[in-house]
Amino acid sequence: xxxxxxxxxxxxxxxxxxxxxxxxxxxxxxxxxxxxxxxxxxxxxxxxxxxxxxxxxxxxxxxxxxxxxxxxxxxxxxxxxxxxxxxxxxxxxxxxxxxxxxxxxxxxxxxxxxxxxxxxxxxxxxxxxxxxxxxxxxxxxxxxxxxxxxxxxxxxxxxxxxxxxxxxxxxxxxxxxxxxxxxxxxxx
Numbered sequence: 483x484x485x486x487x488x489x490x491x492x493x494x495x496x497x498x499x500x501x502x503x504x505x506x507x508x509x510x511x512x513x514x515x516x517x518x519x520x521x522x523x524x525x526x527x528x529x530x531x532x533x534x535x536x537x538x539x540x541x542x543x544x545x546x547x548x549x550x551x552x553x554x555x556x557x558x559x560x561x562x563x564x565x566x567x568x569x570x571x572x573x574x575x576x577x578x579x580x581x582x583x584x585x586x587x588x589x590x591x592x593x594x595x596x597x598x599x600x601x602x603x604x605x606x607x608x609x610x611x612x613x614x615x616x617x618x619x620x621x622x623x624x625x626x627x628x629x630x631x632x633x634x635x636x637x638x639x640x641x642x643x644x645x646x647x648x649x650x651x652x653x654x655x656x657x658x659x660x661x662x663x664x665x666x667x668x669x670x
Contacts, residue, residue: 495634496539500604502594503635507587507612512637519639520582520614526570528563535562536631536638546603557647558640565643568652569625573618580618587612587630587637588664595631607632611656611664624662626655 506512515534522531541558542550573580592609595602612627628641643653656662 494537494539495636496537496541496543498634500540500543500606501634502605503632504592505607505630505632505635505637507585507589507637509636512585515636515638516585516614517582519585519642520616522566523569523614524573524577524580526567526577528559528566531562531566531639534639535559536640537633540633544602544604544606546601561644561647561652562639562642564647564652565641565654566652568643568654569614572625572654572657580616580623583615583617583622585612585614585627586661586664591664591666609637610667613662613664615661622660623658624660625657626662626664628655 519531519534522528522534536558538551538554541554544550545553547553570577587609588611589609591611592607595606595608597603597605608629608631610629612630613624614627615622615624617623627639628643628645629639630637631640632638643655647653
């Protein structure tokens with residue numbers, strides 16, 4: 483029996499089971515997600531950037547905590563919105579003058595997070611400190627994405643500015659003139 487095709491317009495990836503497929507930053511889907519993330523940074527709006535963010539249904543399946551849906555909205559999405567606002571402010575008074583050049587994902591830092599780690603019931607791939615590289619007025623600049631995690635072989639942003647949020651509001655991860663450098667660190 484051949485499994486029926488899943489209509490991607492009606493089925494959220496989070497409603498489907500996790501896989502052990504290794505994500506790639508070289509897919510049209512990843513490029514579309516990073517374009518959405520960049521639109522959110524330029525406009526300062528979380529709604530524009532949500533296609534790049536880890537799906538809520540996947541988070542609810544993944545986390546072994548009380549009320550993961552509330553944690554997703556009240557902590558993760560709220561922190562994402564604050565970090566987007568901080569990245570937007572980083573672009574200065576003319577954010578529309580900045581253009582996305584690329585997002586660098588350091589494949590040497592990709593690792594599998596086993597079930598039971600970080601209050602997770604399902605495993606996933608994680609990579610810290612991917613770099614958003616952009617051009618502003620002829621100068622290459624960058625900042626980090628604190629953590630990308632996978633669902634079904636696709637990278638998603640789960641922490642933009644910091645894994646551990648501060649009480650200070652949004653955070654920009656390691657802004658730099660030039661493409662910057664990714665550094666390994668543990669995310670939980």
